[in-house]
Amino acid sequence: MPKISQRGLRMPQSPIRKLVPYAEEAKRKGIKVYHLNIGQPDIPTAPLMLEAIKNYNVKVVEYSHSAGNESYRRKLADYYKRLNINVDYTDIMITTGGSEAINFAFLSTMDEGDEVIIPEPFYANYNSFASAAGIDVVPVTSSIQNGFSLPPIEEFEKVITARTRGIMLSNPNNPTGCLYTKDDLQELKRIIQKYDLYLFADEVYREFCYTSEKFYSVMELEGIEENTILIDSVSKRYSACGVRIGALVTRNKNVISTAMRYAMARLSPPSFGQIAGEAAIDTPAEYFETAYNEYLQRRNYLVERLNKMKGVFCPLPKGAFYTIAHLPVDDAEKFATWLLKDFNYNGQTVMLAPASGFYATPGLGKTEVRIAYVLNIEDLSHALDCIEEGLKVYPGTLIRHSKPVALSV
């Protein structure tokens, strides 16, 4: 039998999806599984998207421009302008999800063996795309104790080498819910300029910030216009994960023209998705208010309940719809697997994402899980019941054997 590639074998398994077979098995046994493992909200998809698809009357579903339909890119440029992100439509490439935007950005700016610095824990698929491209992720560790706020800038500077090509951020942060401030980003700008690095920013959750401060984009930073690369997606903004439409946005013309070579190789982004994405831009403010209030209520409920559980600690996330919680268990991955394989509470269980897969440093996150608050309060309460009851009877639980873990915010 011919061999598998070494890089294929090295590809990390998604911490979000690798337990899926256990969840499928639990469902086959008739157990109801609450999915808190994946950022798949139950919020209705923006209705204008679905309407646009129903009204899409063409005889032939053709390839589009490799950078996406011009009409869509122009509307997207208007959307960004309203957010104080001044870009031209030629600075925008429509991609197959934010995933493809990350992939194109990495391939266009980094070679095999190059390094990108990312505060950990970080969205696990950054690791996957880096691994697929032969790029090394260099982590700078943030801590649950201060709500995963941006590590001191010196920590970034310490790990810069001759191979460092950029710094990557998710803001608001997936998986931590941390929100980096304008001051944080100004700090980062200094070293971006000093070392002439790229600043990759995944800002797909910008509509979901729960503080009084206005969200500040890296695209607003002056003086590093050719260093900043924005990753965007319709998935979370319009609760349309399956549409698979994202965008790569940069004022650096060399990056756009290089990314275009990758884009041309795959011909075009999905046509149906582009129609939906373009229509979504006219989504009225009420849609976002409803979603926002819903997420805020869920967050508050989730965090309060988690912190009331013995030995559990969860900082208050300020944006997006995730949190990382510390659990009183020997190994969060074993616990998450056990919840699916060997446990149910009144015929129900919960799927969590073990946080170790969101860290690049081996051994970190072993007692943490990422929880996505993407289910309505009722479902969320059932899911939390499962966690609470599970922690009591899980063979590797620590709450019977030790004092509650002392952690402060």
Place this chain on the structure above:
Amino acid sequence: MPKISQRGLRMPQSPIRKLVPYAEEAKRKGIKVYHLNIGQPDIPTAPLMLEAIKNYNVKVVEYSHSAGNESYRRKLADYYKRLNINVDYTDIMITTGGSEAINFAFLSTMDEGDEVIIPEPFYANYNSFASAAGIDVVPVTSSIQNGFSLPPIEEFEKVITARTRGIMLSNPNNPTGCLYTKDDLQELKRIIQKYDLYLFADEVYREFCYTSEKFYSVMELEGIEENTILIDSVSKRYSACGVRIGALVTRNKNVISTAMRYAMARLSPPSFGQIAGEAAIDTPAEYFETAYNEYLQRRNYLVERLNKMKGVFCPLPKGAFYTIAHLPVDDAEKFATWLLKDFNYNGQTVMLAPASGFYATPGLGKTEVRIAYVLNIEDLSHALDCIEEGLKVYPGTLIRHSKPVALSV
């Protein structure tokens, strides 16, 4: 300004799309451009696909399984069974176009510096995906003089090295229209077995074969079940290029499970496209008969007219909807550019794909173009008028200065 990656700079530009800016400029000047450069048929998309999208009633467009919807994969397995390709639905991964299937296949089976042998000329984007993955394409040259038939098997064996991991074929062939026979594939099987290589086969044009022989798939070859990897797509079969749905099909479980890691990183293939793709499987035979007859008529018309032009030679393609023609010009890329930039015939011109981009050997294909017969006979006739008139007045034409080029089939 931060640097572009070396691999980005090395990425070949698509010969199919790199002249697009000139075509756009011509259109802005009011010139009608006939697109023979790209496999974008004017045949109506299979109606069941569009109906399915119109009737798609969901509240939330969710991520799907990373390998694609199970219901779709099961129906696709039935479709393959009808073609004598016996696979289970677990052998099938739904991808974002055939492009992503190629990408996943390459990354899962080859490392940087590994080699894949491909008869040239070949679909240019194989080069792009190989380049993006750091894989070297080793060409075995086929010749316009014998209709680009499969080179002798010894030619393949000659270029096998310790880094060779596979052989790739497109059958029926894009860009040549050549159709490899069962005997050809049995020959290839010998060296696939002997060297334990992968056999990657892009068979997206299987419904369009214009000989009396039944199309024979590599998946029918016995004894190399774990070596064969099938690339598929709905784009051509159902004239649905913009839908961006393809498939990676292999009975090699290690390849599927490795490809799944790449698939999980990008979460899922497009949901709308999957709905359309699943519906397409019930497309009635009449749809294919109509399309088939249309392509056959176009092919015959195109090849006859081309071969009547002074100095032009075009073999008779036996499948797909492309042909490679030799033109009496100094440089086909210059000619194709000139047609868009400096020429029009009654306010019309034509866009061709220079064939050099379909060869890996430098210097080959310089006087050849790929022509896609994707337009109706009337448009095709206007497009051919443009080629014919263009050849008379193009500054680098050879027909005024030399005898017609003598080439025999």
